[in-house]
Amino acid sequence: xxxxxxxxxxxxxxxxxxxxxxxxxxxxxALKPLxxxxxxNIEYLLVYAIVWGIGGALAEKDGIDYRKDFSTWWKSIWKTxxxxxxxxxxxxxxxxxxxxxxxx
Numbered sequence: 001x002x003x004x005x006x007x008x009x010x011x012x013x014x015x016x017x018x019x020x021x022x023x024x025x026x027x028x029x030a031l032k033p034l035x036x037x038x039x040x041n042i043e044y045l046l047v048y049a050i051v052w053g054i055g056g057a058l059a060e061k062d063g064i065d066y067r068k069d070f071s072t073w074w075k076s077i078w079k080t081x082x083x084x085x086x087x088x089x090x091x092x093x094x095x096x097x098x099x100x101x102x103x104x
Contacts, residue, residue: 001027004054007073012066015059027053044095047082051090052057067091 005020031049039045052075056066071089084090 001054004050004074007077008054008070011057011073012063012070013061014057014066015061016057020058023054026056029053038076045081047078048093049093051093055078055091 001024005023009020009025027049030053031045034045034049035042037045053065055070055074058070060066068089071091074090075084075086084093
């Protein structure tokens with residue numbers, strides 16, 4: 001998560017300034033209820049929480065779509081078990097409950 005915060009600090013302009021500690025708190029608050037669920041692959045939940053906790057407040061500013069830029073950077077850098085389609089953004093994915101089991 002440290003690399004993600006550093007990347008955002010260097011390359012992103014928020015419409016409303018957000019401190020890194022606020023982003024970490026957002027990740028933790030997004031992750032906490034998800035961890036209460038029965039899930040065999042926690043990595044999906046962690047990726048979801050980081051994507052939305054850090055990138056959720058991104059928007060277009062000064063003609064630059066920072067959400068799209070963040071999505072492109074994330075897909076190119078973080079090669080994890082969580083695979084994203086080449087089309088669309090990482091923000092097109094969500095955690096869905098199916099028969100009481102979270103699915104990404």
